[in-house]
Amino acid sequence: MASSVPSAVPTEPAARAAALRAALAERVVVADGGMGTMLQAAEPSMEDFQQLEGCNEVLNVTRPDIVRSVHEAYFDAGVDCVETNTFGANHSALGEYDIPHRITELSAAGARVAREAADAYTARDGRPRWVLGSIGPGTKLPTLGHTGYPVLRDAYRDNAAGLIEGGADALLVETSQDLLQTKAAVVGSRRALAESGLDLPLIVQVTVETTGTMLLGSEIGAALTALEPLGIDMIGLNCATGPAEMSEHLRHLSRHARVPLSCMPNAGLPVLGADGSHYPLTPVELADAHEAFVREFGLSLIGGCCGTTPEHLRHVVERVRDLTPAPREPRPEPGASSLYQAVPFRQDASYLAIGERTNANGSKKFREAMLEGRWDDCVEIARDQIREGAHLLDLCVDYVGRDGVADMAELAGRLATSSTLPIVLDSTEPEVIRAGLERLGGRAVINSVNFEDGDGPDSRFARVTRLAAEHGAALMALTIDEEGQARTAEKKVAIAERLIAELTGRWGIDESDIIIDCLTFTICTGQEESRGDGAATIEAIRELKRRHPRVQTTLGLSNISFGLNPAARTVLNSVFLDECVKAGLDSAIVHAAKILPIARLDPEHVRVALDLVYDRRSGDYDPLARLLELFEGVDSKAMKAGRAEELAALPLEERLRRRIVDGERNGLEADLDEALRERPALEIVNDTLLAGMKTVGELFGAGRMQLPFVLQSAEVMKTAVAHLEPHMEKVEDADGNSGKGTIVLATVRGDVHDIGKNLVDIILSNNGYNVVNLGIKQPVSAILEAAEEHRADVIGMSGLLVKSTVIMKENLEELNKRGMAADYPVILGGAALTRAYVEQDLHEIYEGEVRYARDAFEGLRLMDALIGVKRGVPGAALPELRRRRVAARPAAPAVSYTQ
Ligand code: B12
Known part of the structure; x- marks a missing residue:
């Protein structure tokens, strides 16, 4: 077969792999889509399965014609590569059929069938076609102790050895759910490659669930950090969701991965209908999604997974044929x-x-x-x-x-x-x-x-x-x-x-x-x-x-x-x-x-310690002797007692502020009760406690306070707010319900700061709003899911890190992309934001309404305005957008929420 391939097309394994690497570096390479359903549609008999019902890998030996017909259908659709029918040729999957000893044999047979189909198509028109050796996850999760790492690694080595022997051009570790299992697959594959003497591309795709993490809770950043240093050639996502849910994770990879990127989504999330569940994404929609991914995130290998068909891939091929992946400037984070x-x-x-x-x-x-x-x-x-x-x-x-x-x-x-x-x-x-x-x-x-x-x-x-x-x-x-x-x-x-x-x-x-x-x-x-x-x-x-x-x-x-x-x-x-x-x-x-x-x-103490560090002795002065003298008989308890006395001597307001700065909880409640006799709870929070938090932020920012102490301050702040909450004024509807409207509130992905967000929750709840508080580090998919589930009127996002301001921008882009912007006005808050960034820069990007809240009370006023406008309350209007005095760009006209 190989001899009939035109001479310009490489036929040697090493040359083929090099050509694949070169293609991946300069254009979009398209792989195939779903396979299982097509194999089933051919209705293999029990004999075909060698009595091992559902063991698709056996078909590589008994009915290569069926397997090959699937590959051919995809090549007919115009794809550049197909995946081998070896998803289950691993330790646990074949173990369940009692044939773990056939891993190499069935892997090699799968690769051979695909190789023959690829070579035949290449021979016809001289265009290179490649074979991706599929290495599936199996059914056992080593992190949960289902099986041991060395056993898995060695079985994956056999899996990879078979694929290499059968003529695969690359190894694709896919549908990865457990990072330890993924590592075993990569290391096993590496060992097989080393033994074969071939340097084939090693691609890894992880599977991120609708929850926004991999099955065992790994965020995409954890996956990238763990897998990239294993020396892989490419990283990406496949399975579990459609392209929409993948986009925020691909964005992360695009921004941080050194290696090229790939993506093979399902045809959407399955929808349950009268005659069973089906995948809703149409071929055109898949092509739309991939086109956007290639243009935006610079993907270089794309394809489909469950529910995608040759028809889907035909559209994808046509759409991306002339596209060049967007250039990326990744910023790796060691x-x-x-x-x-x-x-x-x-x-x-x-x-x-x-x-x-x-x-x-x-x-x-x-x-x-x-x-x-x-x-x-x-x-x-x-x-x-x-x-x-x-x-x-x-x-x-x-x-x-x-x-x-x-x-x-x-x-x-x-x-x-x-x-x-x-x-x-x-x-x-x-x-x-x-x-x-x-x-x-x-x-x-x-x-x-x-x-x-x-x-x-x-x-x-x-x-x-x-x-x-x-x-x-x-x-x-x-x-x-x-x-x-x-x-x-x-x-x-x-x-x-x-x-x-x-x-x-x-x-x-x-x-x-x-x-x-x-x-x-x-x-x-x-x-x-x-x-x-x-x-x-x-x-x-x-x-x-x-x-x-x-x-x-x-x-x-x-x-x-x-x-x-x-x-x-x-x-x-x-x-x-x-x-x-x-x-x-x-x-x-x-x-x-x-x-x-x-x-x-x-x-x-600081001065003497510094003298000791830099050995600054002079005359009779020896900092070591002085330090010993200063601390003779002093224990940590005595130092603490000294600090408590000092605190007790301060006037009440100053004492409360110091409690926040020093993270000192002992006696907090009594001080708060005393303060409550003089001032309303909210005033205590705003004027005293928040001033303490501000000092903490300044000390921390200047490197003069370490994180554990910021944490202690945060804990005292939270305890104080919880103690004061019952004393805060509540506004209720005539019927006593908190039914004025619903806001979904979350701290954005990667950010743990929640004191401000929780204050917003209290203020809005106390003023009759229904608040769905999702917590910290929320991926955009979780926020949007909650917004839909609770039929929210508004989305509120909080974030205090500079990088959270970028995440917020991406979240708004995601709302745009999913066509949800018109339904959800967004309020953004948190220390790193500025009004101009939100009301000018982000407002220009967002296709709905977005506003900045400097504090919880501005949040409340905005909620009142947004709900008023939505419900058509006479006179209700959003405040004017505020912009930079010196326009960075030509200013867009203010858009009212009613539009
Ligand atoms: C407490 C604190 C922490 C605590 C958080 C505890 C907790 N459960 O929240 C801990 C110790 C965990 C922490 C960790 C870190 N922190 Co910190 N932290 C702070 C600190 C000192 C105070 C924040 C705070 O609670 N303020 C009080 C609340 C009430 O104010 P607020 O959040 O701004 O909220 C008000 C408004 O902004 C508004 N609002 C806020 N959100 C929303 C949302 C809506 C919808 C609305 C309407 C209004 C609204 O209303 C609120 C009430 O009026 C700030 C300093 C600062 N100036 O903010 C640093 C600060 C935010 N942290 C910082 C950093 C760097 C970190 C770490 C990265 C440090 C590290 N290297 O580990 C980690 C981050 C980890 C992560 N992945 O997020 C930097 C961020 C700078 C940057 N470049 O991004 C800051 C600014 C400190 C500094 N000066 O350098 N931190």
Whole structure:
């Protein structure tokens, strides 16, 4: 067959794959659509199925004619590639038919049928046709413990080996629901490719449900962060929903993925009719959606999934034939991910806090729970750190005489689902790290490598780095070499340079995935040679960041104060961390709640601690001796009692404000009750508590207050509002119902701030509106679904991060795209917005009405106006749009909501 192909068309596997890569780089490549229904329509007999009813893969051997006819129907429609009939040629699916030993055979047969069809079509007209080797998910979810990672990985290797043998041009890991399963499929495929000596494109498509996440709760950002570092060629989405629901996730990929993008949606969401369910999307609608995706998000591989037919694909082919994918300028966000969410290594306004309490060496409580097998208690310690504001969790189970592999498997397995934060796998044993990697679907960080025993092929450095490379993990690297731990700034930087050169050059790890630890030693022993250690570390961090701005830096912070009492340690740790962050430190392994904001420390303590860090001795003055003197007999409790006394002495209003700033809850209710005797509840919130929150924001923004304390302030604020709520004035309709109108309220995707949104909820509910409060981090699909379900009159979105303002814009575009803009006026609020951005820029984009609310009361006035206009209340009108004085662009005329 191949011999009849015109000579310009590559026939060798490697050349075909290269041609596919080239096509994907310059144009839109179209793949096929649904297959199952077409196979069923051919009514294979039980004999065709070898008595294994419904096992479609068997047809590759018994009835290749049926399978081939499906491929041919799609090639007739004009597609460039077809997927092999091997979706179920994997461990669990074939296992259910008791034929797991036939994985390779049925995969190879499937690829062969598709290859023959592709080559025949290519031979006819000289246009290349390709075969995508389908690797389905199977039915077992390793994250939930249904099966083990190594078993899955090896079965996927067999699956991929068969596809390669049968002539596939690319491997397509599709319909991925569990990130750990996806990782097993990618790593298995990689191994098969390495064994075959072929370099075929490896494509991964994840399946995002209507809930806005993958089946186990993974956001698209978590999927991208976990999968891209595995060295895949392309990422995308398929199945579960139609194109409409996919668009916000594709937008995320388009914005952040380094690799090209693909999408194969279902023909909409199934609709239940009189004669069963059917997929509603028409061929023209699918073509519309793909055209928009290619133009907007720059997709380069498109096709269809369930419910799509050759007719659908014919329209798609015609529509995109002359399109060039929109050029993309992705902005990758280096980071780690849990099963659920991605966490960037660079944090806005904060260092990345790595919780140190889940460490058998560092925490007695954790160690004892682990040794006694009290696993739930271990998980609880992890949860405490999440509540305290950690960004990642360091997990270390190393303990003499224990089976570290078993302990790591147990704990990483539990944290895989119970931690919303990514895990740092901390061990000196490569096998313990492996046990962790094989339990975590998200992207882990490995702690750590160094050159203690060199960098030879059997060194610990090579063994751990190999694991990091295969699992796509980020890597902490310590400035230790064959001569020992680096003490001077020059030596630290020199070893860091060697680590970076080795990891990027020999192992292909990106600089932004390397986290260098310049090492901290105690400066509290009084020994002359350790006096300069603090300053050396700070200097090394500064120099390293100057030379390699993309590299991350970290520190095991608390070593600095080893030997001091706990109260003095808190001060020195806090001051040292502050200095390191100023020098460019990105992250620290800390007990986050024990770092105090510099603003809250006694200025003299700070001065002495700084003198100690920079070894500023003079005459009789030794900062170490002074610090010991200052803290002699002082314990943390005494420091706290001192602060409580100071607070009690303040006038009431100032005291309440300070309670918010200091996160001090004790006695809050009594103070609020006292205030209520003088002023209405709302006034207390607006004039006093919010002023406290404003100060918190300023301190935080200036880097003078760490996240755990902002969290404490937020908790006090919430408690205060809850206490005051019953005292707030309520307006009810004559019949007592809250029936004035309905608003769906949500904090937008990726944003956790909800104090303001919840205040809006209280104010609107108290004024007779029905508020559907969806909570935080809401994807646009959830907001729109709720709006439809509750027949909302208005949508309210809140967001405090700068990036939330962009999400809001995208959400409005999504409303436009779904034709819902005319039905839903939108009110936007939150600190990062400006009136001009909303009422000018966003108003120009949005096809409905959008307004800015500076606070909850403006929100209330807008609700009254919007509902009044909608109900035709005489005199009801929206306030004029307010615009920039100096127009950025020609201003559009104000549109009234009545239109
Ligand atoms: C408390 C707080 C937190 C708490 C939130 C707790 C909670 N449950 O909400 C915690 C500690 C969790 C937190 C985390 C973070 N935060 Co924060 N946080 C704040 C802080 C200090 C106060 C916010 C607040 O509650 N204000 C009080 C409320 C009442 O005001 P409000 O939300 O603005 O709401 C009023 C109006 O805006 C309006 N409104 C708001 N929404 C809506 C919606 C509608 C429909 C209407 C009508 C009105 C309306 O009405 C409200 C009442 O009148 C702000 C500082 C600030 N100036 O806002 C930073 C701030 C928002 N955070 C910031 C940052 C950077 C973060 C983190 C990224 C830090 C980190 N590196 O981890 C994370 C974000 C995580 C995430 N993915 O979202 C930055 C954002 C800057 C930026 N570049 O984007 C800020 C501005 C601090 C700063 N100065 O740098 N934060």
